[in-house]
Amino acid sequence: MLEAQDLECIRGDRRLFHGVGFRLDAGELLFLQGRNGAGKTSLLRMLCGLSQPESGEIRWKGESIRRLSDDFRADLCYLGHLNAIKEELTPLENLLASARLAGESLSEDDALDALEQVGLLGREDLACRYLSQGQKRRVALARLVKERRPLWILDEPFVALDVNAVAWLAGIIGAHLQRGGLAVLTTHQPVDIPAGCVRQLRLGT
Amino acid sequence: MSKQQIHWFKYSAPSTFYPLAGRLIPWFWGLFAITALAGLWIGFFVAPTDFQQGEGYRIIFVHVGASWMSMFIYLVMAFWAGMGLAFNTRLSGMMAQALAPTGALFAFLSLWTGALWGKPMWGTWWVWDARLTSELILLFLYMGFIALTHAIDDTRRADKAGAILALVGVVNIPIIYFSVKWWNTLHQGASVSLTKAPSMAAIMLWGMLICAIAMWMYTIAVALMRVRSIILERERHTDWVRELLASR
Amino acid sequence: MLGIVTHTIARDLRLALRRPADLASVLFFFIIVASLFPLGIGPELELLRQLAPGVLWVGALLATMLSLPRLFADDHRDGTLEQLALSPNPLGLMVLGKVIAHWLVSGLPLALLAPVLGLQFDLAPDALWVLTLSILLGTPALSGIGAIGAGLTLGLRGGGVLLSLLVLPLYIPVLIFGAGAVDATVSGLGPGAHLSLLAALTVGGVAFAPWAAAVALKIALE
Numbered sequence: 001m002l003e004a005q006d007l008e009c010i011r012g013d014r015r016l017f018h019g020v021g022f023r024l025d026a027g028e029l030l031f032l033q034g035r036n037g038a039g040k041t042s043l044l045r046m047l048c049g050l051s052q053p054e055s056g057e058i059r060w061k062g063e064s065i066r067r068l069s070d071d072f073r074a075d076l077c078y079l080g081h082l083n084a085i086k087e088e089l090t091p092l093e094n095l096l097a098s099a100r101l102a103g104e105s106l107s108e109d110d111a112l113d114a115l116e117q118v119g120l121l122g123r124e125d126l127a128c129r130y131l132s133q134g135q136k137r138r139v140a141l142a143r144l145v146k147e148r149r150p151l152w153i154l155d156e157p158f159v160a161l162d163v164n165a166v167a168w169l170a171g172i173i174g175a176h177l178q179r180g181g182l183a184v185l186t187t188h189q190p191v192d193i194p195a196g197c198v199r200q201l202r203l204g205t
Numbered sequence: 206m207s208k209q210q211i212h213w214f215k216y217s218a219p220s221t222f223y224p225l226a227g228r229l230i231p232w233f234w235g236l237f238a239i240t241a242l243a244g245l246w247i248g249f250f251v252a253p254t255d256f257q258q259g260e261g262y263r264i265i266f267v268h269v270g271a272s273w274m275s276m277f278i279y280l281v282m283a284f285w286a287g288m289g290l291a292f293n294t295r296l297s298g299m300m301a302q303a304l305a306p307t308g309a310l311f312a313f314l315s316l317w318t319g320a321l322w323g324k325p326m327w328g329t330w331w332v333w334d335a336r337l338t339s340e341l342i343l344l345f346l347y348m349g350f351i352a353l354t355h356a357i358d359d360t361r362r363a364d365k366a367g368a369i370l371a372l373v374g375v376v377n378i379p380i381i382y383f384s385v386k387w388w389n390t391l392h393q394g395a396s397v398s399l400t401k402a403p404s405m406a407a408i409m410l411w412g413m414l415i416c417a418i419a420m421w422m423y424t425i426a427v428a429l430m431r432v433r434s435i436i437l438e439r440e441r442h443t444d445w446v447r448e449l450l451a452s453r
Numbered sequence: 454m455l456g457i458v459t460h461t462i463a464r465d466l467r468l469a470l471r472r473p474a475d476l477a478s479v480l481f482f483f484i485i486v487a488s489l490f491p492l493g494i495g496p497e498l499e500l501l502r503q504l505a506p507g508v509l510w511v512g513a514l515l516a517t518m519l520s521l522p523r524l525f526a527d528d529h530r531d532g533t534l535e536q537l538a539l540s541p542n543p544l545g546l547m548v549l550g551k552v553i554a555h556w557l558v559s560g561l562p563l564a565l566l567a568p569v570l571g572l573q574f575d576l577a578p579d580a581l582w583v584l585t586l587s588i589l590l591g592t593p594a595l596s597g598i599g600a601i602g603a604g605l606t607l608g609l610r611g612g613g614v615l616l617s618l619l620v621l622p623l624y625i626p627v628l629i630f631g632a633g634a635v636d637a638t639v640s641g642l643g644p645g646a647h648l649s650l651l652a653a654l655t656v657g658g659v660a661f662a663p664w665a666a667a668v669a670l671k672i673a674l675e
Contacts, residue, residue: 050538073541078539372665373623380654381623383626
């Protein structure tokens, strides 16, 4: 499904990595590891198509993601280390607005259900500015509850979460893989995700 | 294997262009010297004194060429910028960046000589004439391009952002020129018409053409020199630049 | 296709209404600039009447520009812009939505405020009417062209000053035809030609600028 071949990344004068390649099939999870500055986020952004590799190619279902363009993005859900939520809007409004802008239909009931799962029910009408860091992160993660697009690319999804939330998120990702989805994620903490096949990729030496 | 090819394709352009430009530069300097001397000689000694404007008019030999060049260089710059965006070639962005300062210089020179010419002609340093005003705006556009490309640290982003700006500018230049002209005709009275130039002696036209060619040669020579230094700066971590510097 | 444009407009408008101080500061800037000119020039009504079209138009133009850096900066800072760029919808359409929303909270209120300020300059009723109309017609082009500049300078240090350096020369045609329309009314020529040209600039600007801005944003995100 998702294939990367011989990727090279140059930032400014430094070559962050080169010769990076992997192959990920339905139901598989890729753990991306490496110390700070090894280029994990850069690689994730490349996989999304936000930036272009210096050389090499990324293919989705056998076709280059540059060629697929809109079709590839329709299959992709990306969660960066920024939450992409608006401080002025309530969690419910944020969830609905981000679904609409991503071109998906999300009913208000589904959105409330997602917020209940992340433990924010009762705060759905409070502007996000009044939420804690962890709660804001949960608003961002609530997107994943109803997310059915096959490829998830998650940048440090477990940061700022408490133990319960980490377990919950691991379950959500596990369920996604069970449905035949793919996930690429970076993390600094050891997390046990129930997955049939877990691949590891270490950047840098 | 494919990796090798991609490297070859991407890096060969600057690395082969660098020595090529080095060989061409002396020729353009030589042509510049010849045409500049010829043009100035015609301008100062051959062309007759104008019966209306006296000796002061001789500044047009610099002024007209500089105005032509300032407009033409912007087009060439936008052309390279467009090539860079369309084909993602590295050299194109470098060419655009190498041309911008020279274009700005000519726009400034055109305004400066225009002011020097205007003082004895109309008794004022500046008239809000359509052409002078457009030239001023062109200088602003050059300044914007240079400021933008210098504000961005990442060279690839700088090239692409500059390219968009140059292309937007090219689309806008005719609109700006037309609107300024329209504005000028509605506010006549205050300004002096430049378009009513007296019929020009053929020798004067030749002088201007030769001066313009000299400016072309200068532009090419300087742009090539600047491109060479941009190449060295950007490719300083590649093997060929290291070898080049080591061999010196 | 149109759905995504209206969604973007709705979201941006809702955000703007939750932050009314931003809108108010743009309007106050316009009021203050317009009020400074008589103080700098002198109170002779004849002179002020002559200067009014230019002064009010330059004021509206600067006020529009003042609000441009925020057009994409907030979305860039909180990561929303990445999500927009990764949406399967064309980024150009979303930028179009943002440009329209920007106009609704800058150009439109400026146009409604302009006749009140025009009274300070003793403009005749028909000139006030044309002033409002010309600002209504011209400011969408300002928002559109401004979006290109905002995209190009996104995330750069000194981005605000740089933005004005890039955008102001491109604003000149709009300024000429906008102020010219009012001028023509004052001098009895009729504003028709100016207003049609202004409308043409706006149609062109709103149709093409969002796509150029979208390319600029993708470059800025790389």
